[in-house]
Amino acid sequence: MLRLVTWNVNSLKARLPRVQEWLTENAPDVVCLQETKMKDEAFPAEVFREMGYESAHHGQGQWNGVAILSKVGIDDVVAGWDDGGPEDGDARLIWATCGGVRVASAYVPNGRALDNDHYTYKLGWLERLRATLERREDAGSPLAVCGDYNIAPEDRDVWDPAHFTGMTHTSEPERAALRALEAWGMEDVYRRFHDEAGLFSWWDYRGGDFHQGRGMRIDLILATPSLAERATGSFVDRDARKGEKPSDHAPVVADFDE
């Protein structure tokens, strides 16, 4: 069994005790982290090494930052885009091959508001991801792009669709960008196992949203068919959103046959 996880930790410095505890309890093989919010020099690679994980980090400082941890090897690491295009000023993407699976940890831009330049950046970023996949010559091989997509794929993925009218995360262009990844061949692995509405991975810290059930499912494990068909289960660990100093995101887990 290969257990793959994506988790936006909202500062690895602030979250390290919770991350260590969770890794010990859940024993994932490959972990994609987002929003580490630290420079590479500050990344606690030695802490993870002592827990049995090799790691690769692409950080920038106070914002963004993505990492991959692996117990099953970590090869051919690529930080950021490798399409020969302009550099992304933000550290939002890292690739590695772990246990025979090409894995990406992605932190898709938030977008902020529909009339904000950051929203244009978000849509461009997603199109660049699609083009990167399109260019791959090994589309038939196992590949997963895991991360905080900052998009709720469908209305059933938000607590109240009407609340988000005119806002980011549910707008049609964002959802179309996600569907374009699926049109290339990616599958939202979690939805292979759960059809219900009201299943979320993120809850705002404000207003008691977690306890009120006001969340969104924006953290996704997208997999190519050859990987998705090996999936045996997927879940969100809501318990990780409880307790002392939680991230505002819960980890999303997917298990695969070897």
Add this chain to the structure above:
DNA sequence: ATGGTCGTTGCACGA
């Protein structure tokens, strides 16, 4: 009640 809370940094801003 036109807000709320975190995390960063540094007394504001991003999510």
